[in-house]
Amino acid sequence: MIAASVLTTIRGQVAELHAELPRNDLVVWTxxxxxxxxxxxxxxxxxxxxxxYDEITPENMVVTDLYGxxxxxxxxxxxxxxxxxxxxxxxxxxxxxxxxxxxxxxAWSARGEAIPCVLTMIADEFGxxxxxxxxxxxxxxxxxxxxxxxxxxxxxxxxxxxxHGVFTxxxxxxxxxxxxxxxxxxxxxxxxxxxxxxxxxxxxxxIDSLYARYQHAYGQESAS
Numbered sequence: 001m002i003a004a005s006v007l008t009t010i011r012g013q014v015a016e017l018h019a020e021l022p023r024n025d026l027v028v029w030t031x032x033x034x035x036x037x038x039x040x041x042x043x044x045x046x047x048x049x050x051x052x053y054d055e056i057t058p059e060n061m062v063v064t065d066l067y068g069x070x071x072x073x074x075x076x077x078x079x080x081x082x083x084x085x086x087x088x089x090x091x092x093x094x095x096x097x098x099x100x101x102x103x104x105x106x107a108w109s110a111r112g113e114a115i116p117c118v119l120t121m122i123a124d125e126f127g128x129x130x131x132x133x134x135x136x137x138x139x140x141x142x143x144x145x146x147x148x149x150x151x152x153x154x155x156x157x158x159x160x161x162x163x164h165g166v167f168t169x170x171x172x173x174x175x176x177x178x179x180x181x182x183x184x185x186x187x188x189x190x191x192x193x194x195x196x197x198x199x200x201x202x203x204x205x206x207i208d209s210l211y212a213r214y215q216h217a218y219g220q221e222s223a224s
Contacts, residue, residue, distance in 0.1 A: 002038065002040075002041050002043070006038070006039075007038065007045070007063060007072070008058070010036050010038060010045045011045055011058040011059070011061040011063075012058040013036060013173060013174075014034055014035065014036050014045045014046070014047070014058075014061050014173060015056050015057055015058045015061055017034045017173050017174060017177050018033075018034050018047055018053060018056050019053065019056075020177050020181070021034070021053065021098075021100060021177070021180070022053050024180075024181045024184070025102070025103070025184075026100040026101075026102040026180055026181065026184055027053070027100050027101060027102070028101070029052065030049075030050050030051060030052055030053070031100075031101050032098075032099055032100045032101060033046055033047040033078045033080055033084075033098070033099050034046070034047060034096070034097075034098050034173055034176070034177060035047075035078075035081075035084045035096065035097045035098075035173065036095065036096050036172065036173035037088050037094065037095045037096070038063070039095070042065055042066045043063055043064065043065055043066070043071060044063070044064055044065075044066065044081075044084060044085060044088055045061050045062070045063055046061070046062060046064065046077055046078050046081055046084060047061065047062075047078050048060055048061070048062050048073065048075035048076060048077060048078065049075070049076045049077060049078050049079050050076075051075065060073070060074075060075055061073065062075055062076075062077045064077050064081055064085065065085070066085045066088050066089045067082075067085055067089075068081040068082045068084075068085045079138055079139075080099050080138065080143070082139070082140055082141045082143075082144060083097075083099070083138075083141065083143035083144040083147065083167070084097045084099075084144070085141070085144065086141040086143075086144025086145060086147070086148065087144050087147055087148060087167075087169060090144075090148045091148060091151070091152075091169065093171065094169045094170070094171075094176075095170065095171050095172040095173065095175075096169065096170045096171070096172045096173030096174065096175060096176035096177070097167065097168070097169055097173075097176055098166075098167070098168045098169075098170075098173070098176040098177050098179070098180045099165060099166065099167050100165055100166045100168075100180050100184070101164075101165040101166070102165070102166055102180070102183070102184035102187070103184070103188075104184055104187035104188040104191050105130075105158075105160060105165070105166045105183050105184050105187035106160075106164075106165045106166065107187070107191070108130075108132075108160050108187055108191075109132065109160035109161060109162055109163060109164060109165060109166070110162075110163055112132055112162050112163075113132065114129040114130060114131050114132050114160070115129060115130040115160070115183075115186060115187055115190055116129050116190065116199065116201060117129050117201065117202050117207055118190060118193070118199035118200060118201055118202060119186055119189060119190070119199075119202075120202070120210055121182065121185070121186055122186050122190075122202075123202055123206070123207040123210035123211055123214075124210050124211065124213075124214035124215075124218075125157070125178075125179060125182045125214065126155065126156040126157065126158060126179075126182075126183075126186075127154070127155030127156060127207065127208075127211040127215075128154065128155055128156060128207055128211075129154075129156070130156050130158050130159070130160060130183060130186070130187075131150050131151075131153075131154050131156055131159055131160070132150070132159070132160045132161075132162055133146040133147055133149070133150040133159045133160065133161045133162060133167075134146045134149075134150075134161070134162060135161070135162040135163050135164070136161065136164075143161060143164070143167075146159075146161060147159055147161065147167050147169075151169065155211065157169050157170055157175070157176065157179040158179050158180070158183040166180060166183055166184070168180045168183060
């Protein structure tokens with residue numbers, strides 16, 4: 001049986017990370033969500049449905065199994081829980097999932113167009129273009145299937161689900177939030193670039209080199 005202290009810690013982390021979404025202009029009103037896998041358990045912690053961001057607390061985070069069934073909590077889980085749960089079931093390396101409707105990245109999704117790898121930041125974080133996933137309706141695991149099918153063929157931790165929005169994944173929830181923030185940033189930059197001319201693509205060798213450096217040699221942990 002999982003220790004109550006573990007769930008308390010994860011609830012706190014997930015609640016705190018939700019604040020990054022409005023802080024970085026990735027969501028409005030109650031849209032969007034962050035979830036985290038409970039290590040060693042077939043469980044996840046996620047935001048409840050329809051709760052405003054200034055009302056989110058560790059105590060009102062909900063726990064579900066990996067089929068979206070409520071395990072702990074008094075509120076209904078997010079309407080996107082089935083998609084999150086499907087990702088956790090089929091991508092065991094994923095420890096966090098984020099969904100946003102951030103303006104620029106969602107505009108790319110409405111066009112059904114991948115964000116091309118024309119910036120070093122895109123190569124660093126996403127390892128190539130940010131791909132587009134298929135259109136799917138909310139309510140079952142169809143969105144989750146589209147996320148998994150798309151990301152299995154890419155290094156990208158982000159996918160633009162067509163006519164819907166952004167889903168990102170990470171080794172933990174913080175990494176997934178970071179990917180969501182960076183996805184919106186590069187979506188905006190590439191859009192602006194296209195207003196004044198066609199962006200210049202990066203070569204595959206340079207993309208691979210940038211990705212390897214950023215993933216394995218960048219930051220304090222790698223340098224220590």
